[in-house]
Each structure stands twice: as structure tokens, then as C-alpha cells.
Amino acid sequence: MKRIFIILLIISSSIVNSQSIKSPDGKLALTFNLTDEGIPTYQLTYGKYKVIKESRLGLMLKDMYEKTGVDKFSQSTNQVPSLDRGFTITKIDTASVEETWNPVWGEVKTIRNNYKELSVTLSQPSVNNRQMTIRFRLFNDGLGFRYEFPMQDNLNYFTVADELTQFSLTGDHVAFWIPGDYDTNEYYYSKSPLSKIDATYSRNVNEIFSKTLIGKNFVQSPLMMKSSEGLYINIFEAALVDYPAMHLEVDQSNFVLTSHLVPDAVGNKAYMQTPCKTPWRTVIVSDKATDILASKTILNLNEPSKIDDTSWIKPMKYIGIWWEMHVGTASWNYADVNNVSLSLTDWKSLKPNGIHGATTERTKRYIDFAAQHGFDGVLVEGWNVGWEDWFGKWKEEVFDFVTPYPDFDVEEISRYASSKGVKMIMHHETSSSVTNYERRMDEAYEFMKKYGYPAVKTGYVARIIPRGEFHDGQWMVQHYVRVAERLAKNKLMLNAHEAVRPTGLHRTYPNWLACESARGNEFNAWSVGNPPEHETILPFTRLMGGPMDYTPGIFQIKMSYYNPDKKEQVHTTLSKQLALYVTMYSPLQMAADYPENYERFMDAFQFIKDVAVDWDDTKYIEAEPGDYVTVARKTKGKNEWFIGAITDESERTAIIPLSFLDSDRKYTAEIYADAKDAHWEKNPMAYEITSKSVSSKDVLKIKLAPGGGCAVRIW
């Protein structure tokens, strides 16, 4: 009798406590396990390689309130039992999904969503059988998992003190990282083994206006890594809503990454109410770097569009009154005075500084240029009152988003733009006074509709108000989504700068065309800039979550052109600036330089005029993070392809088999390449344009200069 009992126990514990699934193609395997102490863990393998060793799951709680009866666990006693141990499994569900869907806009016309799912419902017998479900989805290229908290009597409101999710790696992988920071992602990347990460250099970075460094061994996600066996591993999250962003603490001896959530003003991480769930944690893995770039797992883990009628959502190519402020030949502010209050009623009483960028006349010049060259939109920054005193003061009332400066005639501009078939793009720099923006946004969106602005670029420079909140905390994460939702209600589109980095939410809110949320081209105008490898890393990190408004297309590479004292420069060749329109995927692309500079190089400018912003297909041809990226994309609805190839500071030859072309016809290829002696530093503006007839059997071999690139149009 006793023997039988023991055998039964072994069988039931081996069935119940360890559960495995394989990816649809069988290559990835996920194992969930509950330890003897009832601690949930998981591990992941890719073929014969271990990717994630047995790693812990769970959450630490602070306050907790039961749904019925009196709150047993009084606030801040730290007595609250956490969701970290003492679990038993109460239910196992598996599922298998294979479907396709069509994004409103994107890199490809149709996306395949194919995964195996395992969901494990756990209960804590010692805490009134409190329940939590961990849902795993295993795709051919990676894993997503999240915590779900069903509605239940014994868990209603709770405060997350910490998330315990770990990613235990097999070795000292090479990582492409930026410092863990609650307020900014505008760093350039470092490449080092995990053991050598030292984020404290961030203290000497002066060009970022609001920084909150976490500590030496903290980095941001997405974290891109390469193992000594040649595996590419990307750790990130998907569908970040109503929860703080996940950074990673690196155990530099054991190579364990632990999730580190951005806190709020009083140090808590997240406020939850059942039923609720966390964002997905993702591990994307392949032995081919190009597979990481082609992965659709982050998008697939997001909810389908919440917007039913998407007919008004349109990808856009735009120009704007913008680079000239970054270079310094024009200003956002109208007058050179300090301490002007928003309550000033007569802005005309201020003496104009003579270099204000957003004048009616200059805007019309841009509208004409856009109309002449087929651009959809014109962005104008510095059009509204408040820029005299806009940042660094942690001031509540800065902008009202509806009062133009005296020299910006919004009526006339709106009329003129519409007569030329050009759309205006609104700019709302919130100066991070987010409470102020929330109070004024309805009126601001009415103003946009009245004057025919279909899209807005928002901005969050400087420290956040509510004071004490961070850019990437739960409160701000909710704010960014609230803005996207409110804009959608008004049929308006969004491009958010300095917001939390995207996590695929553009599937759910396709009016959210792009974010900046990383170090954009603008840094090249006024700081040490972006090293030549920067754009070869971004697709593996920042762009994993969604399009970036990188603002490429700077032709005048050295800023000494404007002022001999200026040492700054763009760290690429001119030809690489063209390639970025293809390598940096975005449905919103700016031609960022002055019209006057494009007029100097009309032959090269032709590529920017021609390049598409929406695609039927994408082929990642060759890539290595930190070294190079080559990609080909097929224009939506046309038999036309664009290729972009970029390299870091080393020269290389891009090898591009054209096998993606139709085999039964000839095409013309127009090639915009670096000239023989081009070099990002020594000779950045030397390019050559050639044209030839090609077919699907051809292989293009194009030399890229140090810091260079090439752009090709095939039709």
C-alpha cells in the first residue's frame, strides 16, 4: 500500500510540476517547472543550445487588499505574502495557434502568427488559494510569457514592489547595451561582455536633459546579445500598458538578468487590480542575425487594432522647420527673454529675436517645397507661445498648444497648405509638464482639427510633472497610451518623442505611427553625436518594438558649413543617410535637412523623393549587430524594390542577390553609392549615382565606405 502511494506521488508530481512545449517547427523548447518550495521557473533551449537556464518567475508585493472583508495586510508593513513561492499547480492548458493578419501599414503585407501555448494556473494554499496564471507562447523565433491575475476574492488591489523574472544566461555573452535609466533612452550603445558592463559613464553624458541612472550593472531592454556559440538573443517586452517599463539588472558573475521595473514617485513599481496582466516578457533567438530583424513576435503578442475604421491612417513622408533649430541658425523661441509667463496676453509686445524659425513666410517656403517634391506633410516646431522659458525649470504652465506666435499666421498657413495639397504636422512639446498637457489636450486636438493637422509630434523633454514620476514609469506609460487613444478618437495620428520605447503597440493603435525613444539623428547637430555603428545597432534594439522617427536625410554632413567654430558632424556619409530610409523602418519618414541643402544635391535628393514608406514585403539580406545591415523592401502595391545597405566605421562590400525579383522580367536599378574615396569623416559627401539593367539572377556587389552606405531603387 505504502509503495503504491509513493509511486503515484512521483507520477503526479512529474506530470504536474514540469511541463514542456515545443515551437511549431520543433526547434525551440520551453520547460516550466515548479520547485519543491513551489517556486515557478522556466528554461528555454534552441536546438542543441540552452538559451535560458532554469530561471525564476514571480512578483514581490507590497500592499494587498482582498476583495471581501477587511484589508488583512495593512499598508507598508511589508508583511504581505508575495507571489513568489508556495505555489501548487491547479490547471494546465495548452493551445496551438496558426493564423495570419494584415497590418494597416508595415514592413510586410501579411503577418503569420503561429505559436504553441502553455498556460499554468498556480495557487498559493497558504494565502487563501490566491491565484496567478503564467502564460507562455512559443513561436519559431522566440518566447513570450506574462503573468495574469484572474478576478478572485483573495486578490483584488495590489502593489507590485518588484518583479522577480529572471533570464539566466549560459555565459558571458557580448551585449549591445545602454545604461539602465528611468528617464531616457537617448544614449549611444556600448558593446561589451556582460561582465564588463559599467553604466556609470552615464554620469558624464551631458547632452541628455533628464537622466536618472539606476546603477553600474543595470541596462535597458531591448538587450541584444550574442553568445560564444553564435546565437543571437534579444530580451525585451511586448504590449507595455498600465505597467512600468522593464530594465534589467545584470549579475556580472553568474550572467543572470533580473527584471527591474521603473518605480513611481514614492518608490512603488505598479498598482494593479484584478483581473489584470503584466506585459509579455520576450526572448527572441536565432543563429541568424537577420531572423532577429525579421521577427514578428513582438507584434503578434500585441492585441489587434482597437480602431475599427483605419481608412484615415496614412503613412507619411515629411519635411519641417526643425533641423535649423538643432543646428542653431533659427530658434524655437520668438524673443530672447527669460521668465515669460504663459499668462502674457500680448506676445507682440516682446521684441522678436530675428531668427525665429516658425514664421508664416518660412512655413510657406516649406509648403511650396513639399508640394513641388511630393511630400505629404510639413512639421513646424516653435509655432506656439512659451518657448522663451520652456525647460529646465520644472515649471507647470509652459505651453497652451493653441496660441501661435505673432509671426505665425495659422489661418493663412492652413489655407495655403490645403490649397497646395500638403498636410501640416502639429508639434506639442509638453516640456514634460504632463499634467498641463492632460488638461489641455482636448482643446489642442480640436485646434488641430480646425486647422487641418492630421498628425502630431509630441515631446517630453526634461523632468516629468507630476514631480517625482519618471518617463518610463507606470503613470507615464498610461499617459502615452491615453494620448494615442484620445488622438484615435479624433482621427489623428501620433509621433511621440522622448516617450517610453515602443513595444509593438502600433498593432493595437495603428494611428501611433512612430516614436523617437532613442538617440536620433539630432544628436549629430549639437553633441558628440552618434558613432558610425549606431544605426547598425538600432534595428536590433530600439526598432524591435516599433518604428523610429530617426529623421534621416542630412546631406550637409559637417556643421562647420554654418559656422566655422562648429565641430559637430553627422557620423555617416551622405549616401548612408539615403540608405537609412530603408534600413530604419518607419511609416513616417522625415527628410530632415534644409530645402536649400536638397537644392544643392537634387540628383541624390531624387532617392528621398522616390523612396516608399509602406511595404508589401521585406527581405533582411545580411546583418550583424554593430557592423552592418542590408535590407530590401517591396513598395506597397507596386513592382518596385528599395534596398538599403549600411556599415559601421569599417568599409565593406554589400553582397545582394536579387533573387527576390520576378524571374521573368528585366528591371532598372538606380544605385546611390559612396564614391571611391568617400569616408564618413574625411570625405562624407562624395557619392556616385549609376544605373543599370538587372534581373533576378544578378548579384549586386556594392562597396560601402567607412561609415558609409548605399541606396538602390529597382523598378
Ligand code: NOJ
Ligand atoms: C526633442 C525632440 O526629439 C526634437 O525632435 C525636438 O525638436 C525637440 N525636443 C524640441 O521639442
Ligand code: CA
Ligand atoms: Ca529627443
